[in-house]
Amino acid sequence: MLQEHARIVDFIATAEGVTGRKKLQKMIYIMKKLNVPFAEKYAFHIYGPYSEELTARIEELCDMGFLSEALEDKGSYVQYKYTVTSEGIEFRNAIGASFLKHPQAAALLNAKSGRFLELTATLLYFDHLDREAQIAKLHSVKGKLNFTEAEIEEAFLFLGELEHLKHA
Template identity: 30%
Template sequence: MFAKQYRLLALVDALGKIKGRKKLQKIVHLLEHSGTDFFSKYEYHHYGPYSSDLQMEVNDLYDQGFLDESMENETYCYSITERGKVFKSKLEQKSQNDVRFNFPSEHASNMNEKSSQFLEVVSTYAYLLDTGYQTSDAYDKTNELKPHLKHLLNQAVEYYNYQLLRE
């Protein structure tokens, strides 16, 4: 029943702080692409894959006082609140294995250290592969969609191949 909320709270708790709405979207998308289910549906938008469901869930967690949303240098930052930790703990105690899930926290931490622009390129490439593009076509289409970030494309594809596919 509370699996979506629990998973988001667990992710934010594990990462400590996520700097940027775009970064949060991309981390969750890439974790989903790697097999961790956050129950989000994605569409392609200007900054790559975007889930309105995910943003609504984040907004709800903030409205309930479970997530803190602050501004740093004109960037939204997210962290779990004490109230959120208590709620997460209660869900763990009540539901036992129903809400718990394993996600590659080391991998998520690594993504959290990357720039949101880099994750935008990786996430766009992964999204194109998910929608049926072949590898070389996904590369070319990512380059076409993100010409301002083409300097990150080779590194992003390498990251995808050697980090995401290993998870």
């Protein structure tokens, strides 16, 4: 059981912290789709792929003192920032070497906005469809976000970059 918790701590430590609950959800989902062994199950939700299991594990890790959850008041909303505590680093080190074969993927994902990761994760959620059908589905379920052709193309290029990294 704690192995799954350790993977989340390892990922957040490798990413050097993650700002945003939605962003963290999408980062883990994208890594999972790239065959990184995250166990959390995902379903499609308001903001795209979402895992109740991941939310529960994050809360448990905060309760155990392995993660710090800081609230940042942004005026019209609150944003959460997750960082690994010193106890979390000890926990991570006790488990052994990082399980991430390509740790730079964490940094690449963390450099993207939550909006972009929502777009990318949604396209991945429908990766069983051909590209044209994926885009149609994206516009169907995310029409209010008005993703442009340029944003969609950037997401596909980014997925190609991550896929290439996986095989490097």
